[in-house]
Amino acid sequence: MIARGTFGIVDAAIAERIAAIAGADNCSRARAERELHSVDQSMHPPSLPDIVVWARSAAQVSEIMRLANANRIPVTAWGVGTSIEGNPIPLHGGILLSFERMNEIVAIHDEDFQVTVQPGIGYKDLNETLARYGLFFPPDPGANATIGGMIANNAAGIRTVKYGATRDNVLALQIVLADGRIIRTGSRSVKQSSGYDLAHLITGSEGTLALVTEATLKLAPITQHNIAVQAVFDQVADAVDAVVAVRGSGLDPVALEFIDSHMAAMMNSSPNVSLAESPQLFMEFHAAHAETLERTMAFIREICQDLGATQVLATADNKERLALWYARHHVFESFQRLHPGQRAYLNDVAVPISAYPDLIACIDELRIESGLPAYLLGHAGDGNIHIIFPFDDEAEYRIVDAMNARVVEKAIELGGTATGEHGVGMGKVDFMAAEHGEALELMRQIKDVFDPRGILNPGKIFGA
Numbered sequence: 001m002i003a004r005g006t007f008g009i010v011d012a013a014i015a016e017r018i019a020a021i022a023g024a025d026n027c028s029r030a031r032a033e034r035e036l037h038s039v040d041q042s043m044h045p046p047s048l049p050d051i052v053v054w055a056r057s058a059a060q061v062s063e064i065m066r067l068a069n070a071n072r073i074p075v076t077a078w079g080v081g082t083s084i085e086g087n088p089i090p091l092h093g094g095i096l097l098s099f100e101r102m103n104e105i106v107a108i109h110d111e112d113f114q115v116t117v118q119p120g121i122g123y124k125d126l127n128e129t130l131a132r133y134g135l136f137f138p139p140d141p142g143a144n145a146t147i148g149g150m151i152a153n154n155a156a157g158i159r160t161v162k163y164g165a166t167r168d169n170v171l172a173l174q175i176v177l178a179d180g181r182i183i184r185t186g187s188r189s190v191k192q193s194s195g196y197d198l199a200h201l202i203t204g205s206e207g208t209l210a211l212v213t214e215a216t217l218k219l220a221p222i223t224q225h226n227i228a229v230q231a232v233f234d235q236v237a238d239a240v241d242a243v244v245a246v247r248g249s250g251l252d253p254v255a256l257e258f259i260d261s262h263m264a265a266m267m268n269s270s271p272n273v274s275l276a277e278s279p280q281l282f283m284e285f286h287a288a289h290a291e292t293l294e295r296t297m298a299f300i301r302e303i304c305q306d307l308g309a310t311q312v313l314a315t316a317d318n319k320e321r322l323a324l325w326y327a328r329h330h331v332f333e334s335f336q337r338l339h340p341g342q343r344a345y346l347n348d349v350a351v352p353i354s355a356y357p358d359l360i361a362c363i364d365e366l367r368i369e370s371g372l373p374a375y376l377l378g379h380a381g382d383g384n385i386h387i388i389f390p391f392d393d394e395a396e397y398r399i400v401d402a403m404n405a406r407v408v409e410k411a412i413e414l415g416g417t418a419t420g421e422h423g424v425g426m427g428k429v430d431f432m433a434a435e436h437g438e439a440l441e442l443m444r445q446i447k448d449v450f451d452p453r454g455i456l457n458p459g460k461i462f463g464a
């Protein structure tokens with residue numbers, strides 16, 4: 001066996017053994033295929049795997065892991081590569097194990113509001129099928145991410161304020177350990193108090209502890225009546241007060257999004273979008289009865305106006321509702337319109353809601369100091385914020401990278417976290433010690449128990 005540093009590599013003999021396990025049609029050492037799987041949607045540099053393998057079953061994954069473990073070959077799992085922190089980049093080469101071809105629905109337990117799936121199914125594809133049962137899987141990261149990738153990153157999204165992140169919607173997992181053992185953890189009971197909660201430890205572990213080969217998930221009923229609300233404020237602090245008041249009202253928003261004046265101006269570059277260029281909230285509420293939503297609409301208007309909203313648009317009209325969300329969902333297109341040819345550095349932090357104004361003040365300071373634009377939007381209902389920094393070249397990249405670091409440090413200082421939903425990947429490694437202190441060493445020890453030879457997605461969460 002040939003070695004790369006302390007890791008083994010996939011030479012011709014190992015490649016042949018992998019092909020014997022997975023089938024020749026499910027393996028590729030072609031440069032083009034390796035390049036396609038060398039980078040995610042982030043600005044982190046690519047790194048080529050030695051081989052791309054498409055898994056078809058847990059039994060195959062188990063055999064591949066046994067072979068990789070014996071030869072200390074790195075194995076990096078791949079959903080569809082939509083991560084934005086370098087999470088699935090195979091930093092140390094080795095086997096890139098794609099789950100795209102394990103994309104079946106195993107069982108729909110509609111009477112229990114649950115589904116069991118293979119990890120490679122896209123959540124949007126899953127929801128298309130579940131709609132026939134009046135059900136859906138609520139976490140919604142935007143791109144058609146796979147369930148395996150969402151579990152590994154503990155992905156979240158606009159609806160997290162009501163339904164929680166992916167972790168809150170995972171009941172049970174089938175996993176394959178680094179040594180090839182196939183384990184089931186969790187159960188189909190929504191209440192579980194039985195021993196260590198391994199299913200939720202695996203969730204958010206970015207493929208560094210085990211590989212997910214099957215997942216049982218919680219579902220929610222699709223409600224018939226929806227309203228969208230846009231509330232515009234002069235001051236960020238007023239918008240934040242409204243976030244707290246709406247959450248405290250018991251009205252249970254499905255979405256509660258903050259958009260700063262710079263972001264509103266950027267969104268206006270999309271066709272047919274004309275937002276007030278001020279801090280504002282986009283909200284959505286669902287209910288089983290139209291009358292409930294009428295009362296909600298009146299109450300929300302009152303709350304926002306009492307807190308100084310200069311404009312409140314509340315609509316049950318589906319066309320108007322979708323038009324409002326169109327602007328929010330097409331942020332990256334508006335970025336490209338406003339900054340043609342430039343790249344986007346995307347920040348992701350989360351703080352307690354009361355700390356939102358302090359965090360935003362810090363970003364305002366950085367904007368003034370650097371003279372560079374920064375656009376803010378956030379899942380304000382759960383304290384998550386994203387900043388988009390445009391950059392042109394290496395010199396600007398270094399400036400926005402330093403701005404990102406200042407924001408992350410500020411979020412941690414305010415009692416928050418370096419990442420609300422994108423995960424640690426490569427981009428947040430340097431902040432782990434500041435955020436977790438001694439707990440980071442305990443995490444390292446847990447990693448050693450699951451993966452003593454360090455072959456699962458090496459270089460992530462803990463760095464080199």
Ligand SMILES: Cc1cc2nc3c(=O)[nH]c(=O)nc-3n(C[C@H](O)[C@H](O)[C@H](O)COP(=O)(O)OP(=O)(O)OC[C@H]3O[C@@H](n4cnc5c(N)ncnc54)[C@H](O)[C@@H]3O)c2cc1C
Pocket residue numbers: 040041076077078079080081082083084087088099119140141142143144145146147148149150151152153154155156157158206207208210211212213332421422457
């Ligand atoms: C335009 C855009 C918008 C986005 N918006 C959001 C958002 O609002 N919220 C959010 O949370 N994220 C968002 N993301 C990030 C991304 O979509 C999510 O992190 C998503 O969960 C990644 O899923 P994936 O299938 O692409 O996984 P990948 O990127 O392929 O992999 C993600 C991680 O999961 C691991 N992995 C994959 N499959 C398995 C498996 N079966 N077992 C173990 N580990 C596995 C990989 O090794 C990697 O560490 C966005 C991305 C884009 C491009």
